[in-house]
Amino acid sequence: MMPYPVRADVQERDTVVTPARSGESTSPAPVGRAVPELAAGRVAAWRERGAPPVELFTEAQARLGGVAGVRMGERAAVVVTGPEAVQHVLARRADRYVKRSHRARLLIGDGVLAATGQAWKGQRRLLQAQFTGRGMRRYEQRIATAARTAADRWARYARTGEVFDLGEEMRRFALDTIWRSLTGHPLDEDAARDLAAVPAVVAALPGLPADGTAAADAVADELELIDAVAARATAAARGGAAGPDGPGLLHVLLDAAATRPQYTDRLIRDELVTLLVAGHETAATTLTWLYLLLDRYPQAREAVLAAGPDGSAERRAAASALVHETLRLYPSAWLLPRVAAEDDLLAGFAVEAGTEILVCPYLAHRDPLLWPDPERFDPGRFTPPGRRPAHPGAYLPFGIGPRACLGSQFALRECTALLELLLPAPAPRLRSVPAGAVYGLTVRPDGPAPAVLTA
Numbered sequence: 001m002m003p004y005p006v007r008a009d010v011q012e013r014d015t016v017v018t019p020a021r022s023g024e025s026t027s028p029a030p031v032g033r034a035v036p037e038l039a040a041g042r043v044a045a046w047r048e049r050g051a052p053p054v055e056l057f058t059e060a061q062a063r064l065g066g067v068a069g070v071r072m073g074e075r076a077a078v079v080v081t082g083p084e085a086v087q088h089v090l091a092r093r094a095d096r097y098v099k100r101s102h103r104a105r106l107l108i109g110d111g112v113l114a115a116t117g118q119a120w121k122g123q124r125r126l127l128q129a130q131f132t133g134r135g136m137r138r139y140e141q142r143i144a145t146a147a148r149t150a151a152d153r154w155a156r157y158a159r160t161g162e163v164f165d166l167g168e169e170m171r172r173f174a175l176d177t178i179w180r181s182l183t184g185h186p187l188d189e190d191a192a193r194d195l196a197a198v199p200a201v202v203a204a205l206p207g208l209p210a211d212g213t214a215a216a217d218a219v220a221d222e223l224e225l226i227d228a229v230a231a232r233a234t235a236a237a238r239g240g241a242a243g244p245d246g247p248g249l250l251h252v253l254l255d256a257a258a259t260r261p262q263y264t265d266r267l268i269r270d271e272l273v274t275l276l277v278a279g280h281e282t283a284a285t286t287l288t289w290l291y292l293l294l295d296r297y298p299q300a301r302e303a304v305l306a307a308g309p310d311g312s313a314e315r316r317a318a319a320s321a322l323v324h325e326t327l328r329l330y331p332s333a334w335l336l337p338r339v340a341a342e343d344d345l346l347a348g349f350a351v352e353a354g355t356e357i358l359v360c361p362y363l364a365h366r367d368p369l370l371w372p373d374p375e376r377f378d379p380g381r382f383t384p385p386g387r388r389p390a391h392p393g394a395y396l397p398f399g400i401g402p403r404a405c406l407g408s409q410f411a412l413r414e415c416t417a418l419l420e421l422l423l424p425a426p427a428p429r430l431r432s433v434p435a436g437a438v439y440g441l442t443v444r445p446d447g448p449a450p451a452v453l454t455a
Contacts, residue, residue, distance in 0.1 A: 032350035078351065180243070197221075289445065
């Protein structure tokens with residue numbers, strides 16, 4: 001395939017991106033074009049506006065194409081949004097583009113999202129079987145029960161006219177789902193209260209001090225609550241307290257500790273918290289965005305209900321398309337940072353070892369060269385015959401390649417299971433909507449969404 005195009009009318013290719021490096025590469029530099037770099041004046045204008053990085057990356061993509069250099073102060077980076085380049089970094093040459101340190105390590109420690117090397121391979125291998133095929137079937141009933149519990153709450157809201165926050169409601173459902181899958185027990189009030197610390201830490205991460213000790217001190221109370229919940233759940237599981245649905249993922253980790261010395265109490269805690277964070281943050285945010293979009297495009301809800309009768313494969317496929325189109329606009333991870341471990345050619349451009357690479361699914365999903373009318377919410381892109389691009393690097397809400405999200409099928413199933421119950425019920429009326437988005441570990445609405453339900 002041809003490399004992703006650079007805009008031919010741009011005259012800003014004034015320098016190759018040169019990373020800060022701790023040592024020189026011993027391999028000969030690949031022969032390729034210099035990575036085009038956004039002009040310094042445009043970066044300065046962005047900085048003066050105090051705008052979020054996504055605005056700078058958007059301008060770089062629009063002016064320079066799918067491989068674009070940006071220099072923010074002393075830090076140089078290459079923003080990658082072209083499908084060939086995305087696939088090259090994340091899948092074809094994943095060994096050459098590595099994670100440095102996960103932004104959430106303060107929270108998740110050495111859990112599978114932050115682990116690297118052989119440790120990561122072993123941890124991923126243990127968990128992967130839990131989220132595919134027979135492993136997923138173990139959790140179907142737990143997902144369904146959590147969805148019915150949420151639907152019962154919505155039915156009560158419809159009877160009473162109670163005002164509820166859409167985002168908090170979706171977070172409660174997603175947390176109940178992953179808690180049942182981890183422990184075998186429904187989410188209790190004490191755990192729900194204390195685990196509110198998880199989204200608080202996730203939201204705080206981008207603004208924490210660079211110094212690790214100072215950052216930990218800033219969220220010490222929240223981390224203490226999370227650690228206490230993890231300790232209680234682990235002690236209960238060790239005591240044989242399997243839940244109504246039997247043992248959960250936490251029991252898998254404890255069983256692993258019997259034969260794998262690396263699964264210390266600390267690593268079990270880290271994996272448990274990692275699964276809590278990844279297992280509910282993604283689904284909660286996606287479902288919140290989905291209902292905000294349905295408020296603007298109510299015809300999309302009607303299309304799902306008209307696709308087939310309740311419980312039919314046709315309706316489930318239509319609901320799944322709703323989820324996928326929401327993930328196109330608001331992918332689970334809007335930015336996937338990597339570092340070039342060695343000199344390489346990326347879509348014909350020379351990239352030096354040490355260069356920071358920022359794969360941006362958020363912008364890849366909004367490229368008009370790939371997605372016609374990209375800002376429009378159109379679930380029909382994901383229903384037969386469909387109009388989504390076939391290239392795997394064009395749609396990656398959960399990433400692609402060896403480090404793609406383990407729980408993608410779990411998240412899709414829980415979202416669809418809830419929609420199958422809630423879409424036929426009265427639609428929420430939003431009293432106000434968030435003004436925009438916050439770009440942190442995920443892309444989340446920047447405020448509450450109070451809603452009411454009327455029969």
